[in-house]
Every structure is written in structure tokens, then in C-alpha cells.
Amino acid sequence: MKALVSRVVTFCFGLSMFVALPALAQQAAPDALIKHVTEDVLVVVRADRDIQSGNTKKAIDLVETKVLPHFNFQRMTSLAVGRDWSKATPEQKKRLSDEFRTLLVRTYSNALTAYRNQTVAYKPLKFTDADTDVVVKTEILQPGNKPVQLDYALEKQADGWKVYDVIVGGISLVTNYRDTFRQEVSAAGIDGLIQMLVTKNRQLEAGKSADKK
Template sequence: MHKRRLFAHLAAVGLFALVAGQAPVFAQSQTPDALVRQVSSEVIDSVKADKTIQAGDIRKIMALVEAKVLPHVNFQRMTASAVGRYWRQASPEQQERLQAEFKTLLVRTYSGALTQVHDQTIELRPMRSKPDDTEVVVRTEVKGRGDTIQLDYRLEKQPEGWRIYDVNVLGVWLVENYRNSFAQEISANGIDGLIAKLVERNKAAAAKASAKS
């Protein structure tokens, strides 16, 4: 599946693993599948109800993502997994910069694709987990215009509630997808080279967004 199409499908349901902030208190008592259903529904409903988001208002879209999606995901774990074995080689400052730039990259990418939301609905498939599991996979299907999209979410149980840390779209796990490209960049140019590459991509995306506004 083409990478841009992958990003668009993820954004269409408003879920991706991006942040290390605190999840809302109410999430502590939620089951993982209920959390996925809630966040998906809230994002889809918000986009459908706001014509400025549908028209591509990037600031409003990013605000929606920050408010509805980011509090429910573990960005630190996702970044560390994407960087892979090189994560331990990175200094605390490099780790912090990687997290910040990776977050900016994905927020902009997914926010831009949210304008593609139209009549999508999400259906949860039966859970295959035990009550005492601390890591689970929630399997869902997104239905609407075009083919049905299979989306799977990996979640971990934290003191503040369930947190998403990876997403699978049609057989492609997001962390694995980035791990391959990140490893190539680090191998060629080091950890600072990867940071510089992410900074470059984020500046280009910001400039493009400003030109459209």
C-alpha cells in the first residue's frame, strides 16, 4: 500500500500513536475496545460537523487532533520502537528532539488527511484477550465509500488507562514502517542526521501549509 494512502486511511479515523502526555481520568475505567470506539467516533463526528475542517483549516484540524487523539497514545514508546536499536545510543537530548520532530511530522501528515473524512463508520471485531492482559490488539473495520479498511490497534495498560502505541493498516504496522526508513537514515548519517531530516520535512510541510492559507 502506498505510504501516503496509508497515512490518509489512518487519519480518516483519527487514530495514531503519537504522544507521552497524560490520558484523561475517565479513560482509567474504559476497556481498550471502548476507548478505540470512543476516540474514532468523536473525531469523525467533529470533522463531519465542521465545514472549516472539511475545507482544510490546518490549525483547526491540528487542534482537533491534539484534543481528541494525542492524550490516548504513548508517543515515547512509539518513537523508541520506530528508532529501534539506535534508541539506546541516543543521548537524552537526542531522544527528546526525535520525539518532538516525530510528533510534529505525524500530526501534520494525519491532520492534512482528515479532510478526506466523509461517511466513514467504524465497526469493532470481537476481542481476543483475557481480563488480566496488559497488552492487547483491538481489531476494527472502517466502512464507507470504497473498500472496507481493516485497522488493528496495539494498546498497553498504564496506570492512567489504556494507551495506543501502534496501528496496523491492511497488514502494515506503522512502527515497523518507520523503523525501516529510520534505520537507513541513521546508518547513513547518524542519529543527528535523522533529526535533521525530520526537521527538514517539518519545515517544508509548514511552508506548504502557510502558502495555502
């Protein structure tokens, strides 16, 4: 079940990568931001034959330059690590956040190459100017398949709204990692979790290098 959730999260998250301008990110309401940037990226992917043909390097470049400014990776990492986050030193927290970010970027860049005529439906959002934490709900419409519920949890920061979790079919992206992370910390400590992420990222990188040969 967890493997299935991971695959669905991977595809849907990648489908909805953000390409908004920084000024728009600061000014837009959270639901307007999600809609604008999602539609922008769909236009890019539909027109880019390199990405459609599996050019993951180009997809990674897109993620690195366009996606990262709109996500709070430290909060995502702290949620994924759970109660063990408080055990980490500032340096360990930085390394965990960096490695977790790399893992997500490398994993989800693959999803950009899997786009096949999906569309997105956006649900109405009720919120006030005083709200600082909201969930924007969408659905991925897939020809011949059931719609997939895809929600974004965002928090309001000084430089605009930031995504800190993605929820697919009621399953949180960050909590989907929590059991594995907790087990690793129990077995080998925070440094062991960092090393696990480093190893996983090296394996992903090696796999991509092998694919190019």
C-alpha cells in the first residue's frame, strides 16, 4: 500500500510542479497561486519534447530553478522526521533538509516525464486574510481512470505562501516517510538517517547515469 501511495504521490506531485514568478508568489492568494503555476507548468511540459521523451536532467533543472522557491523544505523534513527532529543539532537539521530536498527533487523530476494528457480540476477555497495555514484541494483527471484527489498544505510567510505538504487520496507525503525515518533513527541515530538519505540519493544518481549509457 505504501509503495502504491509513493508512486501516486510521485506522479501527481511532479504533474503539478510550480513555475510562478517570485512577485506572483508574494501577491497571489494560495488557490490562485496553485492554479496559475500548475497551468503554467502543464503548458511547458506539453510543449517540451525533451521532457516528454524522458530527459530527466532537463526536468531536474526545471525543478531546481522553478519549484524550490515555493516549498518550505525544512518544515517538510521536520514533519517527516517527526519527534526525532528535536534530537538533531542545527547542522544535522541542515543536512537532513538538504538530503531530503535532493531526494524529492530527483524522485519527482521523473514524474514530469510521465505526463500523458492529464488535466487538473480546482476546488473552491474559503479563507480570510487572517488565515496563515490553508489546504488547497485539486483533482487530477486521467483519461480512462478515476480522478486522484491531490491537496496542497500551504503556510503564509513573509515572502508569500509556501507548500509544506502534499496529500494524495488522504495520504500525506511527509508522514508517508515517517515510519521509515523513525526506524532508521532508532537503529542508527540521526547520523544514520542522514547516511541513509545520502546513500539513496547516490543510488538514484547512479541509476540515472546508467540509463544514459
